[in-house]
Amino acid sequence: MIRLTRREKLLIIVSAVFITVWAIYAFAVKPVVARMETLERIIPQKQRELVMLRAKCEEYAMLHGSLDGLQARVASQKEGFELLPFLESLIHQCGLAENVVMMKPHTVLLESNYRETIVEIKLENLTLSQLVDFLGKVESSNVLVKTRTLHIKRNLTNRDLLDATLEVHSAKLIQS
Numbered sequence: 001m002i003r004l005t006r007r008e009k010l011l012i013i014v015s016a017v018f019i020t021v022w023a024i025y026a027f028a029v030k031p032v033v034a035r036m037e038t039l040e041r042i043i044p045q046k047q048r049e050l051v052m053l054r055a056k057c058e059e060y061a062m063l064h065g066s067l068d069g070l071q072a073r074v075a076s077q078k079e080g081f082e083l084l085p086f087l088e089s090l091i092h093q094c095g096l097a098e099n100v101v102m103m104k105p106h107t108v109l110l111e112s113n114y115r116e117t118i119v120e121i122k123l124e125n126l127t128l129s130q131l132v133d134f135l136g137k138v139e140s141s142n143v144l145v146k147t148r149t150l151h152i153k154r155n156l157t158n159r160d161l162l163d164a165t166l167e168v169h170s171a172k173l174i175q176s
Contacts (some may be wrong), residue, residue, distance in 0.1 A: 054166045058104050073144050075173050081143055082118040091121075092140075093163040094134045099126045118148075125155055131164055138168060145170045 004012070083104045091097055102122040109115050123131070133151070138147055148167050155161040 002081055038055050046088060070144075070171075077172065078146055081170075081172070083145065083168065085141060086145070086170075087138070087139075088122065090134065090137050094130060094137065096123060096126060096130060096134060098131070099123045100132055110171065113174050114171055119168050120165065121168065122163075122165045125158065125161045126164065127160075128162060131162060135166075143170070153164055 012164055084103065086104070091100060100121065101124050102120070104120045105117060106120075107115055107117050123134075135147060135150070138145060146169050150164065150166045150171050152164045155163050
């Protein structure tokens with residue numbers, strides 16, 4: 001058996017304590033500290049994401065509720081309603097029949113049980129008050145129609161008059 005001096009025993013004990021402390025630090029303390037730093041960085045980021053997610057959930061609930069209301073309005077619309085005759089009657093009410101250059105209807109299938117009718121109307125040589133009156137009647141009507149696009153420019157021959165192109169949309173439930 002090897003005999004160790006007191007100094008050698010002390011060196012072995014100090015080395016063992018150092019290796020033990022280093023191992024505890026390397027395998028226990030350092031990973032815990034790194035994880036804490038990561039969590040301190042990630043937790044505020046995740047809290048911001050949670051706030052944004054809650055806002056998106058509220059927006060989704062609001063949009064879903066408005067979609068349900070819109071579907072109910074579309075379903076409750078008059079059975080025989082057609083957009084083109086409705087717009088023609090409004091044009092005659094506003095006295096714009098001679099200003100209509102084009103009325104072009106087309107239909108788009110939205111879902112399996114909804115379709116949207118779009119009528120593009122081109123008006124020329126009208127005043128701003130005539131255009132506002134017509135748009136007001138379209139938007140304030142009891143039927144479900146919306147003006148989605150409106151392009152206005154000055155008339156080339158008379159700078160006091162306007163030319164306008166607009167699209168009026170109306171959704172309709174397809175009865176099966």
